[in-house]
Amino acid sequence: MAGDYLVYGGLGSGSVPVEAALTLLAEPYRVIERRVWEDPAAAEEMAKVNPQRQVPALVLPSGELMTESAAILIHLADSHPAARLAPAVDSPLRPRFLRWMTYVSAQIYSLYWIRDDASRLAADPAHEPILLERTKQRILDCWRMMDAQVTPEGRFMLGDEVSVLDLYLTVVSRWGPRRKAFYEAAPGLTPVVKAVDALPGLAAFWPERMPFFDGWEG
Numbered sequence: 001m002a003g004d005y006l007v008y009g010g011l012g013s014g015s016v017p018v019e020a021a022l023t024l025l026a027e028p029y030r031v032i033e034r035r036v037w038e039d040p041a042a043a044e045e046m047a048k049v050n051p052q053r054q055v056p057a058l059v060l061p062s063g064e065l066m067t068e069s070a071a072i073l074i075h076l077a078d079s080h081p082a083a084r085l086a087p088a089v090d091s092p093l094r095p096r097f098l099r100w101m102t103y104v105s106a107q108i109y110s111l112y113w114i115r116d117d118a119s120r121l122a123a124d125p126a127h128e129p130i131l132l133e134r135t136k137q138r139i140l141d142c143w144r145m146m147d148a149q150v151t152p153e154g155r156f157m158l159g160d161e162v163s164v165l166d167l168y169l170t171v172v173s174r175w176g177p178r179r180k181a182f183y184e185a186a187p188g189l190t191p192v193v194k195a196v197d198a199l200p201g202l203a204a205f206w207p208e209r210m211p212f213f214d215g216w217e218g
């Protein structure tokens with residue numbers, strides 16, 4: 001039976017760009033809060049929905065479950081073409097869109113599996129700070145490489161209209177090592193994330209789901 005969208009997510013997590021997209025689309029949705037990265041009971045609950053024990057997970061109105069933030073964002077944009085949250089399949093900007101959506105997901109977001117719990121890969125607790133430092137440097141290198149290879153087409157990455165790529169970039173660039181380090185690594189991308197921070201359509205959303213607390217930029 002058709003229903004609203006249902007987001008399994010968490011404050012400040014990878015569900016935030018998904019929730020932001022649904023907000024811009026004015027689609028009704030509910031959030032089930034599962035702070036899996038810091039709460040073992042929430043991770044156990046989440047395993048019943050997504051065996052990866054990760055958020056975001058999105059139940060579509062059709063009942064179909066989606067995981068993987070980049071795929072979810074692309075699907076939401078593609079299934080609402082009038083909202084223009086992604087270039088159309090035949091747009092010359094589509095390859096660039098797909099390239100950087102996948103880059104943010106695969107090259108950068110995936111490193112947080114280590115950063116959220118370095119004991120997953122550290123053979124010894126003494127190695128954990130080394131893993132945290134090396135993944136931090138890798139994230140900054142990835143932002144530098146992105147900045148060197150893509151220039152925003154306008155106010156946002158792909159022109160003067162916001163896309164789900166901008167939402168994704170904006171949220172992931174707020175995670176550790178946080179924004180000040182991002183601004184330094186990616187000066188060309190900085191105006192884009194600042195424009196998304198200030199987007200009127202998300203003015204009420206940010207304080208609820210990813211607040212700009214004192215010192216949020218790092």
Ligand SMILES: N[C@@H](CCC(=O)N[C@@H](CS)C(=O)NCC(=O)O)C(=O)O
Nearest residue numbers: 013014036037054055056068069070
């Ligand atoms: N590839 C996944 C990664 C999702 C992910 O790592 N989510 C984090 C929260 S931001 C999480 O659930 N971490 C808990 C864990 O990996 O155990 C995606 O893009 O959706």
